[in-house]
Amino acid sequence: MEVPDGLVLALAFLGMACLPIVVAMVLCVDELIDRIVCGFADWREDRRERRTISHLDRAVEADSLTRDYDLTEFDRTDRLSIERIAADLRTLGGHRIGLRSRAVLWDPAVLAAYDERLRQASRCLGITEHLAELEGVDREIERIRVEGELHAAGLALPAARGVRGQHQR
Template sequence: MAITHIAVLAMALVALLCLPCAVVVVVCADAMPARRPWSRGGRRDVHALRCLDRRLSSTEPFELPAASQPGIDELTADLRRLARQRTSGPTRESAAWLAAVVRAYDHRLVVVSEALGVPHHLTGLDGMDRDLERIRLEEKLRAAGLRLR
């Protein structure tokens, strides 16, 4: 009788310890990769992700084709959104994210200033000079009638 109680108690203890793991496996089964990284398809996927990561981390700004340039309203909305992202959100924790947001903001500033005919020198500067040119360009665009904030 005592051995039966010990066996039942041991099985119940094992079930209680393994139950959380089984629940996680069942719940997260969709998020688990179907292919293993060492398989042919998995290696191809890893290679494609690395290539995409290299392209996204390049320092060259992304140029839109001339035919698909967005309107001035979309550009100013992008500038307002990027200005908010520069000062809050995940940019405070990640230097890479902040650098990407600042690059995108500068690119949009250049596109808007060229569309409005406002002269700029933002592309050839870096550091404090670039920050000062960004402020000067924002003021020129405000004087031209854009609401950036």
């Protein structure tokens, strides 16, 4: 059983062509192993994080926390940003402080606009407010409470602090 010379010659050329590939694989085998091990470690870590988040969701019942909120409202394009609402609150708060020196007609309009911005800011930050249902002194107390809640949530309202400072003097 004799092997044709052409087949031996073809196998020799194939061996010579593959020799650099074999040498490269031998020299880089540690890097290939490292990539495989790191990929497996990343996969395990991601799986562990997903499992931990799943356990926390079940423990806290995260779905029940957001059940009462319409989360699609946050995706609306016509919704004002919290930065814009805060700027409007500061401006209206400044007008509200100066109401005593302005016309009486401005007083209800400025307060209504200020209350509307307080409601919008409260919705954005998830703060409960009852400004629409109250009137008179009760509404003023609720306004101060909502301002305090917004301040505690990180929304600085210097005009509101100025009003309180004037009442304390």
